[in-house]
Amino acid sequence: MSEPASHVAVKAPTPAQQIVAHKFGGSSLADASCFRRVAAILHAQPEFRQLVVVSAMHGTTNALIALAETAASGAPDWNTGWQALRDRHLAIVHDLLDARAHATLAWIEQGFAQLANLLGALAVLGTPNREAFESIQGLGEVWSARLLADFLAMQGVDCACLDAREVLVVNHGELGAAVDWSESGARFAEWRARHAQSWLIVTGFIARTRTGRATVLGRNGSDYSAAIFAALCDARELTLWGDTDGVLSADPRLVPDAIPLPSLSYDEACELAYFGAKVIHPQTLTPVIARGLPVRIRNTFHPEHPGTAIGEVAAVGAHSPPVKGISTARELAVVTLEGAGMIGVPGTAERTFGALHRAGVSVVMISQGSSEHSICCVVRDADVADAETALRRAFAAEITRGEIHSVGVARDISVLAAVGDGMAGTPGIAARLFGALARTGVNIRAIAQGASERNISVAVASADAPRALRAVHSAFWLSPQTLSIGLIGPGKVGAALLRQIQSARPRLLHDIQLDLRVRAVATSRRMWLGEAGAADGWNNAADMTCDLDAFARHVQAEHLPHAVIIDCSASDAVAQRYADWLGAGIHVVTPNKHAGAGPSARWRAIRAATAGGARFRYEATVGAGLPVISTLRDLLDTGDEMIAIDGILSGTLAWLFNRYDGTQAFSDLVREAHALGYTEPDPRDDLSGTDVARKLVIFAREAGVELDLADVAVESLVPESLRTHSAETFMDHLPQLDAAMAARHAHASRNGSVLRYVAHLDHVGTARVGLVELPSSHAFAHLRLTDNIVQFTTRRYRDNPLVVQGPGAGPEVTAAGVFADLLRVSAALGAKL
């Protein structure tokens, strides 16, 4: 009787004895210096025994396929391409092996002679021949493996080179090339018995069929070869060397700040590998998973980087996010079968997918609502006509009877999938995904999530895919929350805002991963469109005429999820654009009062345009940096009712009347206020009371009181004679204000009063602004500098009104108010504020 298995003395190799496997892709073997780099990496490994699987040199396989196609088409000019490929290989041999190159040159020449024979035969046949094609396609791996082996041997390495076609036997089936493990294992053991060298260099991509014909393993075949040979050698670990620092969290061409993932489980790697993360093909993982072999993805050009470790369970650290990465696939289509005839009928799904199978159509994603009224799937765009025809044929009878009323097709679709083992059992993942898509204005066409909860896939229009990908990537904190910002009006407030953003950017990026990118700046005459993070250099940029359409298009970049326009002008023409921008999903932040106090029809259109989700924030239009609009909103939102609003709403007029004591000219003070940046671009807007009247209209509309600028009774301090001049002429004639102001001041002083420009609004729409004499005991008489004061009398604050007081003008405080609005928009978009 044989001993129980547990007592059999198995002498397992110690880790030190076990072989480690490496695979180098084509980009790692592009030229002689790449070969040297690969050799240096291998020499740096601590392991004594190494298996090295190689791809063809970069571009060789495509060149061979092109040559085979040219020859098979009967075109005589394959010779030029053949010569170029031969010259490239010979040049690398000369560079790598110098005087010791004779033997290598001899086999390279032989190899190219063999290629010439095969191409000649194809040219004579004039038709593509699979056997010849596959022989030709695989030559690049034969050459690169032998060349690396010769180079290592020259360096004194004890190595053997294996042409995988000697041992690796595969059958081609529906799932691709399937390994005949028993025959391959026996052949490899036999070959190994004759080759005891400690380093083995093996050709990737190529194999033989059972009948001994040369064949190839298909897309990413070298990775698959590496996994197969690692399994045959019972390797301890497999490293796939490429040109990225591991598997990235998203396609870096679409998400430039995609991050390398430190670890993934096999399941996560399979999910991510399917689309987007092209660094590993799922097929590669099959032999690896079966043996629990750890895999590492590393960068040949950055070998110090640890890359991504793939194993049975991803290393879970404190910072392991539930979503590891987002993959995307383009060029897809949604096919929908719809009709009441499907409800409760068993076999509809079987018939649908059977028909697609028979038509050779691969199904990328499936979704069916529980009503069973429709079933939809995503297929490759190239297959969509076949899919539609197959379904129409399969359900012809039901379509004729009206039981199925449509086979719908939507093209230009991309699928985006959020992937991570940590998603399973974690509530809120889908909400965050869908919320991110909603906030960036992306419509979802179909949704699928398997019960493994490891992957949520959504189908979206391809035009939306880059924006959707970036939004979702940042929603899961895989990259910063990025806002593409355009600033209109880099005057006093705008310039202060640019400085504030510039100085806060590093902190926001580091602390809360919020990336505020000022990518466009416009004045009325010129604009700058760029990519920089804070528009530092816009002043030196070449002049470009201002075109607000081009400006908005640039700000709403396809590759950035959120766009914000900040209007720091005082322009009515700019305010006219808000509704369009908001309607297009661009958020608007502004201290410009022309929208809030403009024609009421336009105001309603602006508010209506926010229905799609774009935010409109305008706190700095009243009280500059003071929280007055938000205070009123909070009162009303919590059920309070506005009875009256009284106050001093102009920083300029507050400052003027706080300073004016009759001893100096009023006009000198106005000039000073202008220079300090308190006044409107045209100081008459302040002196005429219009600016205060606008603020009152903004308050009224916020409180739900219908009011237009014309409804406000306004006392202007600008004499009739100066109302129609240009702003410059007005400033020249300012002293014309002095006599009247001196008289008003003297009168107030005689009464023991002070002059203050006050505003009053009540819930029935009474609105007036004007200069009044107040007793020196009045609360409004004790303000400092540019202080505004706003007194809210409400149902709750009837006897003792709620008062907000503080600086109400000046570039810095106003810019801070605008900045706070920008951060509120960022928070609404998901920033961790």
Ligand SMILES: NC(=O)C1=CN([C@@H]2O[C@H](COP(=O)(O)OP(=O)(O)OC[C@H]3O[C@@H](n4cnc5c(N)ncnc54)[C@H](O)[C@@H]3O)[C@@H](O)[C@H]2O)C=CC1
């Ligand atoms: N200065 C302050 O204390 C406060 C200002 N505000 C508001 O902030 C805004 C800016 O004020 P300031 O910076 O003081 O004015 P400013 O005159 O210094 O700057 C205005 C800027 O807007 C630009 N601009 C004008 N028309 C334009 C157009 N059609 N297209 C593009 N750009 C245009 C100008 O070139 C200039 O760069 C105004 O709406 C003002 O009412 C609000 C609260 C306080």
Ligand SMILES: N[C@@H](CC=O)C(=O)O
């Ligand atoms: N010119 C305005 C600026 C703020 O709106 C003022 O003085 O209040």
